[in-house]
Amino acid sequence: MTAAHRTWAGTTLADRRAARRRQLIESGLELLGTAGTQAVSVRAVCRTAKLTERYFYESFDDRDTLLLAVYDQVAQEAHDALVAAVRDARDELADLARAAVTSFVELIIDDPRKGTVLLLAPLTDPALVRRGSELLPNFTALIHDQLPASIDDTERRLIAVGVTGALTNLFTAYLNGTLDVPRDRLVDHCVRMLLAAARP
Amino acid sequence: MTAAHRTWAGTTLADRRAARRRQLIESGLELLGTAGTQAVSVRAVCRTAKLTERYFYESFDDRDTLLLAVYDQVAQEAHDALVAAVRDARDELADLARAAVTSFVELIIDDPRKGTVLLLAPLTDPALVRRGSELLPNFTALIHDQLPASIDDTERRLIAVGVTGALTNLFTAYLNGTLDVPRDRLVDHCVRMLLAAARP
DNA sequence: CTCACTTGACTACGATCGTTGTCAATCCTA
DNA sequence: TAGGATTGACAACGATCGTAGTCAAGTGAG
Secondary structure, X not given: OOHHHOEEOOEEHHHHHHHHHHHHHHHHHHHHHHOOHHHOOHHHHHHHHOOXXXXXHHHOOOHHHHHHHHHHHHHHHHHHHHHHHHHHOOXXXXXXXXXXXXXXXXXXXXXXXXXXXXXXXXXXXXXXXXXXXXXXXXXXXXXHHHOOOOOXXXXXXXXXXXXXXXXXXXXXXXXXXXXXXXXXXXXXXXXXXXXXXXXX | OOHHHOEEOOEEHHHHHHHHHHHHHHHHHHHHHHOOHHHOOHXXXXXXHOOOHHHHHHXXXXXXXXXXXXXXXXXXXXXXXHHHHHHHOOOOHHHHHHHXXXXXXHHHHHOHHHHHHHHOHHHHOHHHHXXXXXXXXXXXXXXXXXXXXXXXXXXXXXXXXXXHHHHHHHHHHHHOOOOOOOHHHHHHHHHHHHHHHHOO
């Protein structure tokens, strides 16, 4: 029997490795989403995960690799929630916008750490700057492409960047409690802003 | 003759101390505005300033004190430029908005490091988070108060936070080259957005 | 039962950090 | 010119970091 499939404490090596990896990512999310980027040291992650450094380097090349894994997992979750919401919405711009905004607000209400990681961490950590500057422009481009062709390209870029900034600032303020506003009002406002921007 | 007023190399002690302080702040600005927050170590600042650590602690209690001094100086400069521009503008909302936006754009074109410090550093450095979360809300409140009273308060807050985010994102993208757009277009767009938001 | 694999606690190394201290060289005032 | 103020180069301290290694104890397949 090969080592990888030998059972140990009821599970195979691959399972245990995967479980440890999940545990490390969860601990990374906890630290990154609450205490910030400088709190995510290898030692702190291992202490939180109740694992030793050995297992850290079993799953990740270095500290930055973990940070990227945390960010990517949250980004993937957000992406999945978004496409699911959009898939179930009626095929009309207003409904699509509302579905998208609602799904994101629900995500960050359900787990604010994820919102923090998505919106704030890329600004805070050098290792995540690139990731953040890939994701947001993608979103910006999405808006950009929805804008009517009658608007010239420069104007479309300006609108897209502005709307993206408005949304992230609204979500960020909502996350940290600065923007004390009912959830529905936030969603309504974001949707109306999206639709207003899409009008010629 | 008291030590403080004794001349040395042609200047008094107070003058030399002030000169060293300026030099340290300038070095802090250089590092914070280009290499980012983690590049601002006491050693790096002193090396850049061609001074020794001794003089660092002559002017600043610790690293964070320097960071705050750098930020506050840039914020003060921006504030001064803003009030000067607004003072010289005609007393009409459109002109005020244009004067304000133009003065800020000129500031960050003249010295992009200052724009980076104002907009990005507070998000990047824990020591500056509080400063950033004091300045931007102030600006947000300014917008908030300009909005017509016919809009209810929640809506006014939403608009103010959104507009602030849009502006900072536009400036940020312009700063880092992502938003490749002529200066005048940027100014125009920001002014139009400000005025549009102020309409009922 | 035995032995190889697995685990956890722990130590170790080199680097960098903030901060403080030492000491000789330099400069002005008295 | 003598002596105290000032300067600059540099060492030193403790802390933390990323990363790698050691070693005894636990565990299950053959």
